[in-house]
Amino acid sequence: MSAEAHAHGHADGHGHHGHGHHDEGFIKKYLWSTDHKMIGFQYMFTGMAMALLGGFTVYAFRMQLAFPGISVPGYGRVTATDYNALVTTHGSVMIFWVAMPVLIAALGNYLIPLMIGCDDMVFPRLNRLSYQIFLISAIVLIASFYVDGGAFGGAWTSYPPLSAKAEFSLTPKGSTLWLLAVALEFVAFLLGGINFVTTVMNSRAPGMKMFDVPIVVWMIIIASILFMASVGPLVAGAVMLLFDQQLGTGFFDPAKGGDPVLWQHLFWFFGHPEVYVVLLPAMGIVAEIITVFSRKKLFAYKTVLYTAIGTGVLSFFVWAHHQFIAGIDPRMANIFSVTTLLISIPVAEMCFVYIATLYGGSIRLTTPMLWALAFIGEFLLGGVTGIFLGASGADIYFHDTYFVIAHFHYTFFPIAFIAVFAAVTYWFPKMFGKHMNDTLGKMHFWGTIISFNFIFIPLFVLGARGDHRRIYDYRHFPDLMKPGMQDLRILATVALLVLLAFQVVFLANFIYSLFKGRKAEANPWNANTLEWHAPSPPPHGNFPEGLPTVHRGPYEYSHPDRQDDFWPQHLAGDARSAQS
Amino acid sequence: MRSVRAALLGVVAGAPSSALACAVCGGAQNDESTGVYLAMTGVLSLLPLALMGAVAFWLYRTAEAAERADEAQRVESVPPQVEH
Amino acid sequence: MIDALPHGTQAPLGSPAKRRPVVPSAVLGTLIFVVAEVMFFVGMISAFTISKATALPGSWPVPGQPMLPADATALNTVALLLSGAVLVAAHVSFRKGSPMAKWLVLGAWVLGALFVGLQGREWAALLSQGLTLTSSRLGAFFYLIVGTHAVHALMALVALGLSFVSLLRGSTSPGLFFGAQTFWYFVVLLWPIIYARVYF
Numbered sequence: 001m002s003a004e005a006h007a008h009g010h011a012d013g014h015g016h017h018g019h020g021h022h023d024e025g026f027i028k029k030y031l032w033s034t035d036h037k038m039i040g041f042q043y044m045f046t047g048m049a050m051a052l053l054g055g056f057t058v059y060a061f062r063m064q065l066a067f068p069g070i071s072v073p074g075y076g077r078v079t080a081t082d083y084n085a086l087v088t089t090h091g092s093v094m095i096f097w098v099a100m101p102v103l104i105a106a107l108g109n110y111l112i113p114l115m116i117g118c119d120d121m122v123f124p125r126l127n128r129l130s131y132q133i134f135l136i137s138a139i140v141l142i143a144s145f146y147v148d149g150g151a152f153g154g155a156w157t158s159y160p161p162l163s164a165k166a167e168f169s170l171t172p173k174g175s176t177l178w179l180l181a182v183a184l185e186f187v188a189f190l191l192g193g194i195n196f197v198t199t200v201m202n203s204r205a206p207g208m209k210m211f212d213v214p215i216v217v218w219m220i221i222i223a224s225i226l227f228m229a230s231v232g233p234l235v236a237g238a239v240m241l242l243f244d245q246q247l248g249t250g251f252f253d254p255a256k257g258g259d260p261v262l263w264q265h266l267f268w269f270f271g272h273p274e275v276y277v278v279l280l281p282a283m284g285i286v287a288e289i290i291t292v293f294s295r296k297k298l299f300a301y302k303t304v305l306y307t308a309i310g311t312g313v314l315s316f317f318v319w320a321h322h323q324f325i326a327g328i329d330p331r332m333a334n335i336f337s338v339t340t341l342l343i344s345i346p347v348a349e350m351c352f353v354y355i356a357t358l359y360g361g362s363i364r365l366t367t368p369m370l371w372a373l374a375f376i377g378e379f380l381l382g383g384v385t386g387i388f389l390g391a392s393g394a395d396i397y398f399h400d401t402y403f404v405i406a407h408f409h410y411t412f413f414p415i416a417f418i419a420v421f422a423a424v425t426y427w428f429p430k431m432f433g434k435h436m437n438d439t440l441g442k443m444h445f446w447g448t449i450i451s452f453n454f455i456f457i458p459l460f461v462l463g464a465r466g467d468h469r470r471i472y473d474y475r476h477f478p479d480l481m482k483p484g485m486q487d488l489r490i491l492a493t494v495a496l497l498v499l500l501a502f503q504v505v506f507l508a509n510f511i512y513s514l515f516k517g518r519k520a521e522a523n524p525w526n527a528n529t530l531e532w533h534a535p536s537p538p539p540h541g542n543f544p545e546g547l548p549t550v551h552r553g554p555y556e557y558s559h560p561d562r563q564d565d566f567w568p569q570h571l572a573g574d575a576r577s578a579q580s
Numbered sequence: 581m582r583s584v585r586a587a588l589l590g591v592v593a594g595a596p597s598s599a600l601a602c603a604v605c606g607g608a609q610n611d612e613s614t615g616v617y618l619a620m621t622g623v624l625s626l627l628p629l630a631l632m633g634a635v636a637f638w639l640y641r642t643a644e645a646a647e648r649a650d651e652a653q654r655v656e657s658v659p660p661q662v663e664h
Numbered sequence: 665m666i667d668a669l670p671h672g673t674q675a676p677l678g679s680p681a682k683r684r685p686v687v688p689s690a691v692l693g694t695l696i697f698v699v700a701e702v703m704f705f706v707g708m709i710s711a712f713t714i715s716k717a718t719a720l721p722g723s724w725p726v727p728g729q730p731m732l733p734a735d736a737t738a739l740n741t742v743a744l745l746l747s748g749a750v751l752v753a754a755h756v757s758f759r760k761g762s763p764m765a766k767w768l769v770l771g772a773w774v775l776g777a778l779f780v781g782l783q784g785r786e787w788a789a790l791l792s793q794g795l796t797l798t799s800s801r802l803g804a805f806f807y808l809i810v811g812t813h814a815v816h817a818l819m820a821l822v823a824l825g826l827s828f829v830s831l832l833r834g835s836t837s838p839g840l841f842f843g844a845q846t847f848w849y850f851v852v853l854l855w856p857i858i859y860a861r862v863y864f
Contacts, residue, residue, distance in 0.1 A: 122689045190700055194693045201639060201692060202685035210643070228696060229628035232703025236711065240808065249797055249804040251711070257801050259718060262711055269624055269707070316625045329614050332621065338588070616717035620710040627706055631699045643686045 034124035035540055040110030041431070042131050046138060047102035053142070054093040055500055061086040066486075066493035068473045081170060083472045084153025085145070091156030092178065095274070096185050097138055099416035103281040104227075105134070105192050107423055108220040110431065112196055114531035115214050117205030117548045117570070119541045122198045130191035137184035144177035152178035155470070157267055160252035160260045164244040176245050183238050186231050193224035205530065205570075208550035211301065212569065214529050215554075218305055219284030223277045226312045230273040237266030261326050268319040275411065276315040280308055282379075282419030283350055286372045289426050290354050291555045292527045293369035294361025295565050298555040299353050307353075311346040318343055324392045325399045333392045340390030344383055351376055351383075362558075366525075367441035371422030374449050375414045382410030385460070400470070403463025406456040413452060421445070421506070429524045433536040434517030440509040447502030454495035458488040526566045529554045533570050690843035698850040701816070705854060708812065709861050712805045719801075726800040730793040733786060734863040740782040741859050747775030748852035751824075755845060758831075758838070766831040769841075773824050776848070780817050783810070809862055813855065820844065820851045 033039065056074075063070065064078040071077050078086065109127065113120055121127045144151045152174040154163040166172035200213065200221050240251040241263065250256025252263050291298045298304065317339040324333050354376055363369070385407040388394045398404060421444075428436045459467075467480055474480050474489070523532040530550070534542050548570035556567040686692075716724055725731065754768030787807075795803045823844035830840055 123693065126693075190697070194696045197696055198689050198692045201643075201687070202689050209647075225632055225696075228700040229632050229703060232700050232705070233624060233707030233710075236704050236707030239812075240708075240711065243797070243804065243808065247797055249808075250801065251715075251804060257715075257719065257723065259715060262714060265621075266707055266711065313629055316629060320621070329617065332618065613714070613718040616714055620714055624706065624710055628699070628703055631702060635695055635699060639686055639692075646686055 032128070034120070034128045036109045036113045036121050036124070036127060037431075037538065037542075039127050039131050040106045040108075043101045043109060043134065044106035046135060047098050047106060050093050050097040050101075050138060054090050054098055055503065057086040057090040057093070058496065059500060061090070062493045062496050064472070065474070066490045068475055080472045081150060081153060084155075085151040085171075085174070087470070088153050088155050088178070089141075089145075089151055092182070093141070094412070094416060095156060095278075096182060097141065099278045099412065100185075100189060101134060102420050103278050103416065104220060104223055105130070105189065107216075107281060107285070107427075108192065108196050108224070110427070111531065112199055112217055112220065113203070114430075114534060114538060114542055115217050115529050116200060116203060116208060117530040117533075117543070117550060118199070118203040119543065119547065121195045122202055123195050126191050127195050130188045130195070133184055133191070134188035137181045137188060140177055140184065141181035144174045144181070147173040147177065149174055157264075157271070158241070159267075160241060160244065160263050161254070164241060164252050166245070176242065179238055179242050179245070183235065183242075186235060189224075190228060190231065193228045196224045197221055205548050205550045208569075211305075212550055212553050214284075215287040215298065215301065215304055216281065216284030219280040219287075219308055222308050222312050223280040226273045226280075226315060227277045230270045230277075230316065233266045234270035237263055240266075261323065261328070264323050264326055265320070268322040272319040272322070273312075273315040276311055278415050279347070279411070280311070282375065282415040283308070285419050285423045285426075286354060286375050287357075288527075288529070289368050289372040289422055290357050291557060292426075292525050293364045293366055293372075294358050295364075295557045296357055296361035297557055299356040299359075301553065301555065304350060304353050307346045307349050311343065311350075314339060314343040314346065318390075321390055321392070321395070324395045330392075337390060337392040341387060344387060344390075347383055348380075351380055366425075367436070367438055367445060368422050368426035370442065370445050371418055371425060374445070375418045375422060378410060378418060378449070378452070379414040382407060382412075382414065385410060398463065400468060401463040402459040402467045402469055405469055406459035406463055409456050409459075413456075417448070421448075424510075426525070427531075428513065429520030430531055430534075430536050430538070432514055432517075433520050434513050435520050435524065436513040436517060437509050440505055440512075444502055444505040444509065447505065448499060451495045451499035451502065455492045455499065458492045458495075462488050462492075523568075526564075528556060528566050528568050530569055533568060688839060688842055690839035691846055694843040694846040698846060701850065702854070705809070705812070705858070708805075708809050709858065712809060713861065715801060715805065724802075726802045728794075729800050729802055730790060730795050732802075732806065732863045733789070734859075737786065737859060737863055740779050740786070741855060743775050743782065744779040744852055744855050747772045747779065748849060750775060751845060751848055751852075758841065766828060769824065769828045769831060772848070773821060773828060776817065776821050776824065776851075780814060780821065783814055806862060809858060813851070813858055816854075817851050820848045824848055 030038065031042075033042075060072050060075040060078055061083055063072040063075075064083055069077070109121070149166075149171040152158070152163070152169065152171050154169050154171075154175060158175075158178070162168045163175050166175070169175050200217060204213070240249070243249040244251055244253060244258075250258045252258045252260045254260060287298060287304060318336060320328055320332060320336040321340045324336075358373075385403070389398055389404060389407055425436055425441055428434070462485060465482070465485065467485060468477070471477065471480070474486065520536045522534065522536050524536075525532070530548055531538075533548055535544065549572070550569045551572055552567065552569055554569055556569075558565045559567050750768055751772040754765050754772060757768060758765035787810075790806075795806065797804055797807050823840070827841040827844045
């Protein structure tokens with residue numbers, strides 16, 4: 001191993017050596033940048049814009065469900081075809097264009113090089129390409145609203161034959177554009193994931209051993225690996241579906257000897273690990289925040305890490321629980337019931353570890369901490385209701401009811417929003433060098449959490465009463481219009497309006513703090529990990545004083561031999577000799 | 581532990597065969613296709629883990645070796661303590 | 665992980681700190697990509713296997729459709745495997761610093777191109793016999809799986825060609841060469857599996 005060949009972790013050029021930053025033009029700096037922080041921001045702001053789209057679609061179709069037939073303010077009358085397109089877009093956008101880009105791509109890009117103490121990703125140009133492909137995928141998806149027949153309306157799971165044949169879906173071009181957008185998006189994340197894993201393997205700061213890597217970085221890595229190992233079969237299925245749509249093959253067409261259930265297997269083979277792909281980074285964010293704000297070492301670092309790996313392994317054995325009703329062999333259904341119930345063990349274990357970390361800590365209820373604590377509570381509710389759906393017997397009753405919807409929103413909302421709000425409020429000082437307003441932050445927190453529960457608890461009740469999902473107008477189904485049912489739908493919709501209104505508070509706070517916020521110092525939370533060693537905001541090249549060397553694990557809070565209750569990873573020396 | 585495992589195995593293997601509740605597979609008992617479905621399920625589930633496991637194991641071995649080499653180098657040339 | 669002693673020395677201010685790449689980044693990146701690709705192919709092959717097994721009695725092999733030329737394809741298979749072996753030899757001589765390396769890379773490239781050419785001839789023959797993408801499920805899966813492999817072979821040939829050019833120019837940075845090698849081995853080793861699952 002020659003020293004000079006490995007002096008820098010870069011495979012494709014682009015060397016900056018920590019001597020300040022060179023001046024660049026606007027385009028080069030904000031749009032064509034290879035800087036990991038800028039790419040992270042690009043992902044984050046695109047994700048936020050897509051979240052607005054996802055929020056707008058849910059507003060339109062929830063209004064239709066609560067007040068069928070009205071002209072929705074800002075949208076107009078929701079027709080049946082519109083309804084399908086809105087539901088499909090809401091699902092696909094929130095999962096593929098909000099949860100994944102913000103949790104993995106944005107935070108991964110922003111945090112990984114800072115947290116492992118290097119100046120950029122290993123493949124910076126691949127990274128830029130990844131974002132550009134992602135942006136194109138978002139544009140393709142939005143474009144599908146403006147073609148003949150409108151946007152795809154076959155649900156985000158895109159089951160054939162509905163999705164495969166234009167005479168069923170009525171969207172000959174929309175469904176192909178949807179598939180194309182999803183495929184492009186996967187290519188983008190594949191490139192990103194390769195970058196993340198390679199960077200963490202090869203560019204860690206000197207002295208940073210495997211168990212000195214912060215948990216959130218580990219989680220993003222495990223999630224990327226899960227994503228890359230599971231996405232292949234879905235891409236294969238997507239190619240086959242594309243052929244079915246455009247070239248007239250019959251892979252999933254029973255009339256031509258195809259098998260529609262095959263798609264469900266290929267889709268959920270990816271679709272279920274995908275849940276853990278977004279869950280693990282969220283869990284990692286919560287781990288960082290909980291240790292910082294309870295001023296305590298993370299309880300059982302290695303347990304969390306191994307549990308996350310165990311979750312990843314198990315996540316490959318659960319996908320067929322989505323097909324309990326689709327006609328799979330009952331012996332297989334039984335196996336998948338058992339594995340589905342098993343996977344709740346490692347996830348619960350992580351939650352317990354976090355609670356154990358809180359125990360006896362000096363807890364500070366800052367805004368990020370509130371979000372992190374809310375994550376644990378709300379996610380537990382989502383997990384517990386999953387037990388009912390995982391048991392194949394109970395699932396026969398619950399399948400395709402609002403119970404399912406409430407369940408996965410209780411998991412996905414904490415993942416895609418609560419954890420993301422935690423992350424944004426926690427890392428905002430580092431990202432933009434300004435503090436967020438705490439009062440507005442807490443207002444946003446309570447408004448969001450309370451209204452969130454008022455949306456989905458009614459849906460649990462509705463689902464238990466047999467309320468079927470994927471229905472455009474309940475007035476046609478007298479069984480589903482029993483006394484009280486419509487009231488619950490209205491309650492959920494009103495709560496949704498409140499929730500959406502509170503997001504305005506967040507946006508206002510975000511924009512206000514960006515320009516007028518109190519200036520943040522380098523380490524406002526007194527945290528240990530390396531990103532807080534860099535200035536706020538970090539310049540191009542991240543560490544102007546030279547790249548740091550790591551001397552200890554990331555969670556050395558309240559060390560008994562130290563005066564300070566934190567002990568940054570980059571400080572040399574033992575407890576007595578190096579007081580900062 | 582063993583009795584738990586035996587009971588689990590019994591539940592997984594024995595019970596559901598008598599409760600062929602699914603409309604599709606109950607009608608056309610095609611044992612070959614069931615077998616193939618199960619086999620492909622196994623392959624699809626285990627292969628990514630095997631591949632990732634292999635890569636991870638290889639990386640782990642390489643990293644260990646590099647760390648050992650590093651350690652050996654450090655022992656050879658003990659540098660004077662540099663205070664930061 | 666309380667490790668009170670400092671690890672070795674601190675890198676002096678301003679100088680790039682020492683990094684320890686565990687394996688070359690190009691190889692690791694390609695390897696991860698290959699794992700995703702393997703899963704992609706396994707998805708298609710398993711779909712094909714299930715499709716074949718669930719065919720109604722008498723509908724497989726598909727009546728009126730030509731059989732796949734398994735015997736003739738054995739030759740293509742040999743060409744591709746040989747190409748892989750030549751590339752291994754190229755790697756060994758590259759490690760030794762021998763100038764033979766680049767000519768062995770060229771040899772591997774030619775054998776690989778021969779494989780793609782033979783496959784193309786086979787496709788032309790099958791198309792003329794009436795096996796098309798829409799003529800039957802066999803045709804659909806055949807062109808899907810073998811076609812995807814062919815696309816990958818072409819991509820790998822481009823990468824291999826580029827690394828030949830860079831070796832010819834006397835480049836010493838092995839990133840591209842190692843990355844291209846990793847990808848080519850994937851293309852070579854995948855083919856026997858496709859051959860065994862699809863042609864028979």
